[in-house]
Amino acid sequence: MPELPEVETTRRGIAPFCEGQAIHRIKIRNGRLRWPVPGDLAARMEGETIRSVERRAKYLFLNLDHGTAIVHLGMSGSLRIITGDTPAGKHDHIDLVLESGVTLRFNDPRRFGCWLWADSASAHPLIASLGPEPLSPEFNGRMLFQRSRSRNTPVKSFIMDSHVVVGVGNIYANEALFKAGIHPGRKAGRISLDRYRCLVEAIRETLSAAILMGGTTLRDFVNSDGKPGYFAQSLLVYGRAGEPCPECGTALKEIRMGGRSTVYCTRCQR
Template sequence: MPELPEVETTRQGVAPHCEGQTITEVTVRDGRLRWPVPDDLPERLQGQVVRSVERRAKYLLLQLDTGTVIVHLGMSGSLRVITDQSPAMKHDHVELQLANGRLLRFNDPRRFGCWLWAERPDQHPLLRDLGPEPLSEVFNGPWLHRQSRNKQTPVKSFIMDNHVVVGVGNIYANEALFKAGIHPRRKAGRISLDRYHLLAQAIRETLAAAILMGGTTLRDFVNSDGKPGYFAQSLLVYGRGGEACWECGRALKEIRMNNRSTVYCTRCQR
Protein backbone atom coordinates (compact mmCIF):
# COMPACT_ATOMS: atom_id res chain seq x y z
CA MET A 1 0.00 0.00 0.00
CA PRO A 2 1.35 3.48 -0.80
CA GLU A 3 2.48 5.14 2.41
CA LEU A 4 2.87 8.83 3.28
CA PRO A 5 6.07 9.42 1.24
CA GLU A 6 4.51 7.83 -1.84
CA VAL A 7 1.38 9.96 -1.44
CA GLU A 8 3.45 13.12 -0.91
CA THR A 9 5.53 12.25 -3.97
CA THR A 10 2.32 11.92 -5.97
CA ARG A 11 1.10 15.28 -4.64
CA GLN A 12 4.32 16.98 -5.66
CA GLY A 13 4.11 15.35 -9.07
CA VAL A 14 0.55 16.34 -9.96
CA ALA A 15 0.19 19.71 -8.20
CA PRO A 16 2.08 21.86 -10.76
CA HIS A 17 -0.13 20.53 -13.57
CA CYS A 18 -3.44 21.00 -11.72
CA GLU A 19 -3.24 24.06 -9.51
CA GLY A 20 -4.97 27.07 -11.03
CA GLN A 21 -6.61 24.95 -13.71
CA THR A 22 -10.33 24.78 -14.44
CA ILE A 23 -11.93 21.33 -14.54
CA THR A 24 -13.69 21.20 -17.91
CA GLU A 25 -14.97 17.63 -17.79
CA VAL A 26 -15.30 14.81 -15.25
CA THR A 27 -15.50 11.16 -16.27
CA VAL A 28 -16.38 8.41 -13.78
CA ARG A 29 -16.02 5.08 -15.55
CA ASP A 30 -16.49 2.94 -12.47
CA GLY A 31 -17.60 4.52 -9.21
CA ARG A 32 -17.51 1.25 -7.25
CA LEU A 33 -14.49 2.10 -5.12
CA ARG A 34 -14.07 1.42 -1.40
CA TRP A 35 -16.81 3.98 -0.88
CA PRO A 36 -18.96 4.71 -3.95
CA VAL A 37 -18.03 7.85 -5.88
CA PRO A 38 -20.88 10.33 -5.25
CA ASP A 39 -23.31 10.43 -8.15
CA ASP A 40 -23.21 14.22 -8.21
CA LEU A 41 -19.40 14.52 -8.16
CA PRO A 42 -19.10 15.41 -11.89
CA GLU A 43 -21.70 18.14 -11.48
CA ARG A 44 -19.94 19.53 -8.40
CA LEU A 45 -16.51 19.59 -10.04
CA GLN A 46 -17.16 20.70 -13.59
CA GLY A 47 -16.21 24.35 -14.08
CA GLN A 48 -14.42 24.55 -10.73
CA VAL A 49 -10.82 25.76 -10.38
CA VAL A 50 -8.31 23.55 -8.57
CA ARG A 51 -6.93 26.06 -6.07
CA SER A 52 -4.40 23.68 -4.50
CA VAL A 53 -3.44 20.03 -4.16
CA GLU A 54 -2.69 19.23 -0.53
CA ARG A 55 -2.12 16.14 1.59
CA ARG A 56 -3.46 15.07 4.97
CA ALA A 57 -2.02 11.78 6.18
CA LYS A 58 -2.38 9.44 3.17
CA TYR A 59 -5.23 11.44 1.65
CA LEU A 60 -4.82 13.85 -1.26
CA LEU A 61 -7.06 16.93 -1.09
CA LEU A 62 -8.08 18.78 -4.24
CA GLN A 63 -9.13 22.16 -2.87
CA LEU A 64 -11.84 23.93 -4.88
CA ASP A 65 -13.83 27.08 -4.17
CA THR A 66 -16.93 25.19 -3.01
CA GLY A 67 -15.31 22.27 -1.22
CA THR A 68 -12.69 19.55 -1.36
CA VAL A 69 -12.24 16.27 -3.20
CA ILE A 70 -10.76 13.65 -0.88
CA VAL A 71 -8.69 11.10 -2.78
CA HIS A 72 -7.14 7.96 -1.34
CA LEU A 73 -4.92 5.67 -3.41
CA GLY A 74 -5.98 2.54 -1.53
CA MET A 75 -3.76 -0.51 -1.89
CA SER A 76 -3.01 -0.29 -5.59
CA GLY A 77 -4.09 3.13 -6.81
CA SER A 78 -2.10 5.74 -8.68
CA LEU A 79 -2.84 9.28 -9.80
CA ARG A 80 -1.15 10.42 -13.00
CA VAL A 81 -1.09 13.46 -15.23
CA ILE A 82 -1.68 12.42 -18.84
CA THR A 83 -0.29 14.82 -21.42
CA ASP A 84 -0.55 12.80 -24.64
CA GLN A 85 -4.28 11.99 -24.62
CA SER A 86 -3.48 8.29 -24.41
CA PRO A 87 -6.64 6.15 -24.19
CA ALA A 88 -7.95 5.06 -20.80
CA MET A 89 -6.84 1.67 -19.52
CA LYS A 90 -8.99 -1.02 -17.91
CA HIS A 91 -8.70 0.26 -14.32
CA ASP A 92 -8.74 4.01 -15.03
CA HIS A 93 -11.88 4.71 -13.00
CA VAL A 94 -11.95 8.52 -12.59
CA GLU A 95 -10.58 11.23 -14.86
CA LEU A 96 -10.53 15.04 -14.75
CA GLN A 97 -10.06 17.00 -17.97
CA LEU A 98 -8.25 20.27 -17.26
CA ALA A 99 -8.30 23.53 -19.20
CA ASN A 100 -4.62 23.17 -20.04
CA GLY A 101 -5.41 20.05 -22.06
CA ARG A 102 -4.06 17.62 -19.49
CA LEU A 103 -5.88 14.78 -17.78
CA LEU A 104 -5.70 13.82 -14.12
CA ARG A 105 -6.33 10.08 -14.24
CA PHE A 106 -6.97 7.74 -11.30
CA ASN A 107 -6.12 4.07 -11.77
CA ASP A 108 -7.02 1.49 -9.11
CA PRO A 109 -7.05 -2.22 -10.01
CA ARG A 110 -8.28 -3.37 -6.59
CA ARG A 111 -10.74 -0.49 -6.14
CA PHE A 112 -9.78 0.13 -2.47
CA GLY A 113 -9.22 3.83 -3.08
CA CYS A 114 -11.77 6.62 -2.88
CA TRP A 115 -12.98 9.87 -4.43
CA LEU A 116 -15.24 11.68 -1.98
CA TRP A 117 -16.62 15.20 -1.60
CA ALA A 118 -16.50 17.35 1.54
CA GLU A 119 -17.48 20.96 2.06
CA ARG A 120 -15.49 20.98 5.32
CA PRO A 121 -12.74 18.34 5.04
CA ASP A 122 -11.47 18.91 8.57
CA GLN A 123 -14.86 17.70 9.82
CA HIS A 124 -15.08 14.69 7.52
CA PRO A 125 -15.13 11.34 9.41
CA LEU A 126 -11.99 10.18 7.59
CA LEU A 127 -9.96 13.22 8.65
CA ARG A 128 -11.34 14.83 11.80
CA ASP A 129 -9.73 12.50 14.37
CA LEU A 130 -6.30 12.15 12.80
CA GLY A 131 -3.15 12.86 14.79
CA PRO A 132 -0.49 15.41 13.82
CA GLU A 133 1.59 15.30 10.67
CA PRO A 134 5.01 13.74 11.41
CA LEU A 135 6.88 16.58 9.70
CA SER A 136 4.98 19.33 11.54
CA GLU A 137 6.19 21.28 14.57
CA VAL A 138 3.40 19.76 16.68
CA PHE A 139 4.93 16.32 16.40
CA ASN A 140 7.88 15.78 18.75
CA GLY A 141 9.21 13.65 21.60
CA PRO A 142 7.06 15.22 24.32
CA TRP A 143 3.93 14.61 22.22
CA LEU A 144 4.76 10.92 21.86
CA HIS A 145 5.63 10.66 25.53
CA ARG A 146 2.32 12.21 26.64
CA GLN A 147 0.26 10.05 24.30
CA SER A 148 2.02 6.86 25.42
CA ARG A 149 1.51 7.09 29.18
CA ASN A 150 -0.06 3.95 30.67
CA LYS A 151 -0.27 2.29 27.26
CA GLN A 152 0.62 -1.40 27.17
CA THR A 153 0.59 -1.64 23.36
CA PRO A 154 3.93 -2.35 21.60
CA VAL A 155 5.66 0.83 20.49
CA LYS A 156 5.57 -0.22 16.84
CA SER A 157 1.77 -0.46 16.95
CA PHE A 158 1.66 2.80 18.92
CA ILE A 159 3.49 4.88 16.28
CA MET A 160 1.42 3.27 13.50
CA ASP A 161 -1.80 4.49 15.15
CA ASN A 162 -3.14 7.40 13.06
CA HIS A 163 -4.63 8.97 16.18
CA VAL A 164 -1.10 9.33 17.57
CA VAL A 165 0.70 10.43 14.40
CA VAL A 166 -0.31 10.00 10.78
CA GLY A 167 1.54 8.31 7.99
CA VAL A 168 3.99 6.07 9.85
CA GLY A 169 3.25 2.87 7.95
CA ASN A 170 4.89 -0.49 8.40
CA ILE A 171 8.02 0.12 6.35
CA TYR A 172 8.86 3.43 7.99
CA ALA A 173 8.00 2.24 11.51
CA ASN A 174 10.59 -0.54 11.11
CA GLU A 175 13.19 1.90 9.88
CA ALA A 176 12.57 4.60 12.51
CA LEU A 177 12.65 2.16 15.43
CA PHE A 178 15.98 0.80 14.22
CA LYS A 179 17.45 4.30 13.94
CA ALA A 180 16.22 5.12 17.46
CA GLY A 181 17.53 1.81 18.86
CA ILE A 182 14.11 0.81 20.24
CA HIS A 183 12.79 -2.76 20.21
CA PRO A 184 9.44 -2.87 18.31
CA ARG A 185 7.79 -4.97 21.04
CA ARG A 186 8.72 -2.66 23.92
CA LYS A 187 5.60 -1.32 25.64
CA ALA A 188 4.90 2.25 24.60
CA GLY A 189 4.22 3.34 28.16
CA ARG A 190 7.62 2.08 29.36
CA ILE A 191 9.71 4.29 27.06
CA SER A 192 11.36 7.40 28.47
CA LEU A 193 11.03 10.97 27.22
CA ASP A 194 14.65 10.98 26.05
CA ARG A 195 14.09 7.91 23.91
CA TYR A 196 10.91 9.43 22.47
CA HIS A 197 12.96 12.46 21.46
CA LEU A 198 15.16 10.08 19.48
CA LEU A 199 12.20 8.25 17.99
CA ALA A 200 10.38 11.41 16.88
CA GLN A 201 13.56 12.62 15.19
CA ALA A 202 14.07 9.23 13.55
CA ILE A 203 10.51 9.26 12.19
CA ARG A 204 10.97 12.75 10.75
CA GLU A 205 14.33 11.92 9.19
CA THR A 206 13.12 8.62 7.72
CA LEU A 207 10.01 10.09 6.12
CA ALA A 208 11.81 13.19 4.85
CA ALA A 209 14.50 11.03 3.23
CA ALA A 210 11.87 8.80 1.63
CA ILE A 211 10.02 11.81 0.20
CA LEU A 212 13.27 13.23 -1.17
CA MET A 213 14.04 9.93 -2.92
CA GLY A 214 10.54 9.51 -4.28
CA GLY A 215 9.10 6.94 -1.90
CA THR A 216 9.64 3.23 -1.61
CA THR A 217 9.34 0.86 -4.54
CA LEU A 218 6.20 -1.19 -3.88
CA ARG A 219 4.68 -3.79 -6.15
CA ASP A 220 1.55 -1.80 -6.98
CA PHE A 221 2.84 1.76 -6.83
CA VAL A 222 4.29 4.07 -9.44
CA ASN A 223 4.79 7.79 -9.14
CA SER A 224 2.79 10.35 -11.08
CA ASP A 225 5.36 10.27 -13.89
CA GLY A 226 5.22 6.48 -14.12
CA LYS A 227 8.59 5.87 -12.47
CA PRO A 228 9.07 3.85 -9.26
CA GLY A 229 10.52 5.32 -6.08
CA TYR A 230 14.04 4.44 -5.01
CA PHE A 231 14.02 4.63 -1.20
CA ALA A 232 14.01 0.82 -1.10
CA GLN A 233 17.69 0.95 -1.96
CA SER A 234 18.33 2.69 1.38
CA LEU A 235 16.28 0.49 3.71
CA LEU A 236 18.21 -0.45 6.84
CA VAL A 237 16.06 -3.33 8.14
CA TYR A 238 12.74 -3.70 6.33
CA GLY A 239 12.85 -6.62 3.91
CA ARG A 240 16.27 -7.68 5.21
CA GLY A 241 15.33 -10.37 7.72
CA GLY A 242 18.21 -12.81 8.21
CA GLU A 243 20.75 -10.45 6.67
CA ALA A 244 23.54 -8.79 8.64
CA CYS A 245 22.79 -5.65 10.63
CA TRP A 246 24.75 -2.80 9.10
CA GLU A 247 25.62 -1.51 12.58
CA CYS A 248 26.79 -4.63 14.46
CA GLY A 249 26.82 -7.45 11.91
CA ARG A 250 24.38 -9.72 13.78
CA ALA A 251 21.63 -11.34 11.70
CA LEU A 252 18.44 -9.28 11.69
CA LYS A 253 15.41 -11.03 13.14
CA GLU A 254 12.05 -11.08 11.35
CA ILE A 255 8.76 -11.67 13.17
CA ARG A 256 5.07 -10.98 12.58
CA MET A 257 3.27 -8.28 14.53
CA ASN A 258 -0.39 -7.67 13.73
CA ASN A 259 0.13 -9.68 10.55
CA ARG A 260 2.87 -7.28 9.43
CA SER A 261 6.51 -8.09 8.80
CA THR A 262 8.69 -6.67 11.56
CA VAL A 263 12.48 -6.71 11.25
CA TYR A 264 14.88 -5.60 13.98
CA CYS A 265 18.32 -6.14 15.45
CA THR A 266 18.40 -8.06 18.72
CA ARG A 267 21.62 -6.30 19.73
CA CYS A 268 21.07 -2.71 18.59
CA GLN A 269 17.41 -2.36 19.58
CA ARG A 270 16.36 -2.54 23.23
Protein backbone atom coordinates (compact mmCIF):
# COMPACT_ATOMS: atom_id res chain seq x y z
CA MET A 1 0.00 0.00 0.00
CA PRO A 2 1.18 3.58 -0.43
CA GLU A 3 3.29 4.58 2.55
CA LEU A 4 4.56 8.02 3.60
CA PRO A 5 7.07 8.50 0.73
CA GLU A 6 4.45 7.54 -1.87
CA VAL A 7 1.89 9.91 -0.33
CA GLU A 8 4.43 12.74 -0.10
CA THR A 9 5.41 12.10 -3.72
CA THR A 10 1.74 12.38 -4.66
CA ARG A 11 1.36 15.62 -2.68
CA ARG A 12 4.34 17.18 -4.43
CA GLY A 13 2.99 16.07 -7.79
CA ILE A 14 -0.53 17.45 -7.46
CA ALA A 15 0.09 20.59 -5.39
CA PRO A 16 1.32 22.85 -8.25
CA PHE A 17 -1.83 22.05 -10.25
CA CYS A 18 -4.27 22.40 -7.34
CA GLU A 19 -3.12 25.21 -5.08
CA GLY A 20 -4.87 28.48 -5.83
CA GLN A 21 -7.38 26.79 -8.13
CA ALA A 22 -11.14 26.99 -7.67
CA ILE A 23 -13.08 23.73 -7.83
CA HIS A 24 -15.43 24.00 -10.80
CA ARG A 25 -17.20 20.67 -10.33
CA ILE A 26 -16.95 17.40 -8.43
CA LYS A 27 -18.08 14.16 -9.99
CA ILE A 28 -18.53 11.21 -7.63
CA ARG A 29 -19.03 7.99 -9.57
CA ASN A 30 -18.76 5.65 -6.61
CA GLY A 31 -18.89 6.93 -3.04
CA ARG A 32 -18.69 3.48 -1.45
CA LEU A 33 -15.12 3.66 -0.23
CA ARG A 34 -13.73 2.53 3.15
CA TRP A 35 -16.18 5.00 4.65
CA PRO A 36 -19.01 6.45 2.55
CA VAL A 37 -18.14 9.73 0.85
CA PRO A 38 -20.18 12.45 2.62
CA GLY A 39 -23.34 13.21 0.69
CA ASP A 40 -22.71 16.95 0.95
CA LEU A 41 -19.05 16.84 -0.11
CA ALA A 42 -19.74 18.38 -3.52
CA ALA A 43 -21.89 21.13 -2.02
CA ARG A 44 -19.13 22.00 0.46
CA MET A 45 -16.32 22.06 -2.11
CA GLU A 46 -17.69 23.27 -5.44
CA GLY A 47 -16.85 26.91 -6.04
CA GLU A 48 -14.25 26.94 -3.26
CA THR A 49 -10.52 27.49 -3.81
CA ILE A 50 -7.87 24.96 -2.80
CA ARG A 51 -5.54 27.07 -0.66
CA SER A 52 -2.95 24.37 0.02
CA VAL A 53 -2.27 20.66 -0.31
CA GLU A 54 -0.69 19.19 2.82
CA ARG A 55 0.22 15.76 4.14
CA ARG A 56 -0.21 14.39 7.66
CA ALA A 57 1.01 10.81 8.04
CA LYS A 58 -0.55 8.98 5.06
CA TYR A 59 -3.44 11.44 4.74
CA LEU A 60 -3.61 14.26 2.23
CA PHE A 61 -5.40 17.50 3.10
CA LEU A 62 -7.04 19.65 0.44
CA ASN A 63 -7.40 22.84 2.48
CA LEU A 64 -10.19 25.21 1.51
CA ASP A 65 -11.25 28.45 3.22
CA HIS A 66 -13.90 26.82 5.41
CA GLY A 67 -12.66 23.27 5.91
CA THR A 68 -10.57 20.42 4.58
CA ALA A 69 -11.12 17.37 2.41
CA ILE A 70 -9.17 14.49 3.98
CA VAL A 71 -8.00 11.94 1.40
CA HIS A 72 -6.40 8.54 2.04
CA LEU A 73 -5.13 6.34 -0.79
CA GLY A 74 -5.91 3.08 1.02
CA MET A 75 -4.33 -0.09 -0.31
CA SER A 76 -4.25 0.73 -4.00
CA GLY A 77 -5.46 4.29 -4.55
CA SER A 78 -3.84 7.05 -6.56
CA LEU A 79 -4.43 10.71 -7.42
CA ARG A 80 -3.52 11.86 -10.90
CA ILE A 81 -3.66 15.11 -12.81
CA ILE A 82 -5.36 14.55 -16.18
CA THR A 83 -6.87 16.58 -18.96
CA GLY A 84 -10.63 17.02 -18.89
CA ASP A 85 -11.30 14.83 -21.92
CA THR A 86 -9.57 11.71 -20.55
CA PRO A 87 -12.22 8.95 -20.33
CA ALA A 88 -12.88 7.58 -16.85
CA GLY A 89 -11.93 3.98 -16.17
CA LYS A 90 -13.71 1.36 -14.09
CA HIS A 91 -11.99 2.35 -10.85
CA ASP A 92 -11.94 6.13 -11.34
CA HIS A 93 -14.32 7.03 -8.53
CA ILE A 94 -13.96 10.79 -8.00
CA ASP A 95 -13.02 13.75 -10.23
CA LEU A 96 -12.27 17.30 -9.08
CA VAL A 97 -12.53 19.50 -12.17
CA LEU A 98 -10.53 22.69 -11.55
CA GLU A 99 -11.00 26.11 -13.09
CA SER A 100 -7.77 25.68 -15.07
CA GLY A 101 -9.39 22.84 -17.00
CA VAL A 102 -7.34 20.00 -15.50
CA THR A 103 -8.91 17.29 -13.36
CA LEU A 104 -7.67 15.70 -10.15
CA ARG A 105 -8.79 12.08 -10.51
CA PHE A 106 -9.00 9.52 -7.69
CA ASN A 107 -8.56 5.89 -8.72
CA ASP A 108 -8.93 3.06 -6.20
CA PRO A 109 -9.46 -0.53 -7.41
CA ARG A 110 -9.91 -1.98 -3.92
CA ARG A 111 -11.90 0.96 -2.51
CA PHE A 112 -10.02 1.03 0.83
CA GLY A 113 -9.25 4.72 0.42
CA CYS A 114 -11.38 7.57 1.71
CA TRP A 115 -12.62 11.08 1.04
CA LEU A 116 -13.89 12.76 4.19
CA TRP A 117 -14.69 16.31 5.28
CA ALA A 118 -13.54 18.14 8.41
CA ASP A 119 -14.07 21.68 9.59
CA SER A 120 -10.72 21.28 11.39
CA ALA A 121 -8.50 18.52 10.06
CA SER A 122 -6.22 18.43 13.10
CA ALA A 123 -9.21 17.75 15.36
CA HIS A 124 -10.64 14.91 13.24
CA PRO A 125 -10.67 11.55 15.11
CA LEU A 126 -8.40 9.96 12.48
CA ILE A 127 -5.80 12.70 12.90
CA ALA A 128 -5.91 13.98 16.47
CA SER A 129 -4.04 11.10 18.15
CA LEU A 130 -1.29 10.63 15.57
CA GLY A 131 2.36 10.77 16.60
CA PRO A 132 4.93 13.23 15.23
CA GLU A 133 6.12 13.33 11.64
CA PRO A 134 9.37 11.34 11.18
CA LEU A 135 11.10 14.19 9.34
CA SER A 136 10.15 16.81 11.93
CA PRO A 137 12.30 18.11 14.84
CA GLU A 138 9.77 16.63 17.28
CA PHE A 139 10.89 13.16 16.25
CA ASN A 140 14.22 12.46 17.90
CA GLY A 141 16.11 9.78 19.77
CA ARG A 142 15.23 11.01 23.24
CA MET A 143 11.51 11.04 22.40
CA LEU A 144 11.67 7.45 21.17
CA PHE A 145 13.75 6.40 24.17
CA GLN A 146 11.31 7.94 26.65
CA ARG A 147 8.24 6.48 24.99
CA SER A 148 9.80 3.03 24.83
CA ARG A 149 10.50 2.63 28.54
CA SER A 150 8.84 -0.48 29.99
CA ARG A 151 7.61 -1.44 26.52
CA ASN A 152 7.99 -5.17 25.79
CA THR A 153 6.76 -4.90 22.21
CA PRO A 154 9.33 -5.61 19.46
CA VAL A 155 11.05 -2.45 18.27
CA LYS A 156 9.81 -2.98 14.71
CA SER A 157 6.19 -2.95 15.91
CA PHE A 158 7.00 0.02 18.15
CA ILE A 159 8.23 2.28 15.33
CA MET A 160 5.34 1.18 13.10
CA ASP A 161 2.80 2.38 15.71
CA SER A 162 1.28 5.60 14.31
CA HIS A 163 0.70 6.85 17.86
CA VAL A 164 4.48 6.77 18.40
CA VAL A 165 5.56 8.12 15.00
CA VAL A 166 3.66 8.27 11.74
CA GLY A 167 4.57 6.94 8.35
CA VAL A 168 7.14 4.25 9.16
CA GLY A 169 5.50 1.42 7.25
CA ASN A 170 6.73 -2.14 6.94
CA ILE A 171 9.16 -1.63 4.06
CA TYR A 172 10.86 1.35 5.63
CA ALA A 173 10.95 -0.17 9.13
CA ASN A 174 12.88 -3.16 7.71
CA GLU A 175 15.34 -0.88 5.95
CA ALA A 176 15.88 1.54 8.83
CA LEU A 177 16.44 -1.19 11.41
CA PHE A 178 19.06 -2.76 9.16
CA LYS A 179 20.88 0.56 8.72
CA ALA A 180 20.82 1.09 12.50
CA GLY A 181 22.01 -2.47 13.19
CA ILE A 182 19.05 -3.25 15.45
CA HIS A 183 17.33 -6.65 15.50
CA PRO A 184 13.62 -6.13 14.65
CA GLY A 185 12.53 -8.43 17.47
CA ARG A 186 14.47 -6.70 20.25
CA LYS A 187 12.19 -5.32 22.96
CA ALA A 188 11.67 -1.59 22.54
CA GLY A 189 12.29 -0.98 26.23
CA ARG A 190 15.72 -2.66 26.10
CA ILE A 191 17.27 -0.32 23.54
CA SER A 192 19.62 2.48 24.64
CA LEU A 193 19.30 6.19 23.98
CA ASP A 194 22.32 6.16 21.65
CA ARG A 195 20.88 3.33 19.58
CA TYR A 196 17.56 5.16 19.31
CA ARG A 197 19.43 8.21 18.06
CA CYS A 198 20.98 6.03 15.37
CA LEU A 199 17.57 4.58 14.51
CA VAL A 200 16.01 8.03 14.14
CA GLU A 201 18.73 9.04 11.69
CA ALA A 202 18.26 5.77 9.78
CA ILE A 203 14.50 6.35 9.54
CA ARG A 204 15.01 9.90 8.29
CA GLU A 205 17.65 8.82 5.78
CA THR A 206 15.51 5.97 4.47
CA LEU A 207 12.32 8.01 4.08
CA SER A 208 14.11 11.01 2.55
CA ALA A 209 15.81 8.79 -0.03
CA ALA A 210 12.51 7.09 -0.88
CA ILE A 211 10.80 10.45 -1.39
CA LEU A 212 13.56 11.62 -3.73
CA MET A 213 13.14 8.44 -5.78
CA GLY A 214 9.36 8.74 -6.00
CA GLY A 215 8.48 6.03 -3.50
CA THR A 216 8.59 2.24 -3.70
CA THR A 217 6.53 0.41 -6.30
CA LEU A 218 5.94 -3.18 -5.20
CA ARG A 219 2.40 -3.79 -6.36
CA ASP A 220 -0.10 -1.04 -7.08
CA PHE A 221 1.50 2.32 -6.42
CA VAL A 222 2.03 4.87 -9.15
CA ASN A 223 2.60 8.56 -8.55
CA SER A 224 0.57 11.54 -9.70
CA ASP A 225 1.75 11.35 -13.31
CA GLY A 226 1.12 7.61 -13.56
CA LYS A 227 4.80 6.64 -13.26
CA PRO A 228 6.15 4.17 -10.69
CA GLY A 229 8.54 4.95 -7.84
CA TYR A 230 12.06 3.56 -8.03
CA PHE A 231 13.18 3.11 -4.40
CA ALA A 232 12.58 -0.64 -4.71
CA GLN A 233 15.80 -0.80 -6.69
CA SER A 234 17.68 0.48 -3.62
CA LEU A 235 16.20 -1.82 -0.97
CA LEU A 236 18.88 -3.39 1.18
CA VAL A 237 16.91 -6.14 2.95
CA TYR A 238 13.17 -6.01 2.25
CA GLY A 239 12.18 -8.63 -0.31
CA ARG A 240 15.70 -10.09 -0.33
CA ALA A 241 15.33 -13.06 2.04
CA GLY A 242 18.01 -15.69 1.39
CA GLU A 243 20.25 -13.26 -0.49
CA PRO A 244 23.61 -12.15 0.90
CA CYS A 245 23.62 -9.30 3.42
CA PRO A 246 25.06 -6.22 1.65
CA GLU A 247 27.36 -5.65 4.65
CA CYS A 248 28.67 -9.08 5.71
CA GLY A 249 27.44 -11.59 3.12
CA THR A 250 25.38 -13.70 5.55
CA ALA A 251 22.11 -14.96 4.07
CA LEU A 252 19.29 -12.62 5.07
CA LYS A 253 16.59 -14.23 7.20
CA GLU A 254 12.82 -13.70 6.86
CA ILE A 255 10.28 -14.11 9.66
CA ARG A 256 6.67 -13.01 10.18
CA MET A 257 6.14 -10.33 12.77
CA GLY A 258 2.71 -8.88 13.38
CA GLY A 259 1.59 -10.66 10.22
CA ARG A 260 4.14 -8.76 8.13
CA SER A 261 7.30 -9.88 6.34
CA THR A 262 10.41 -9.01 8.35
CA VAL A 263 13.85 -9.45 6.79
CA TYR A 264 17.10 -8.93 8.70
CA CYS A 265 20.72 -10.00 9.05
CA THR A 266 21.40 -12.37 11.94
CA ARG A 267 24.98 -11.12 12.18
CA CYS A 268 24.70 -7.34 11.66
CA GLN A 269 21.51 -6.71 13.63
CA ARG A 270 21.56 -7.21 17.39
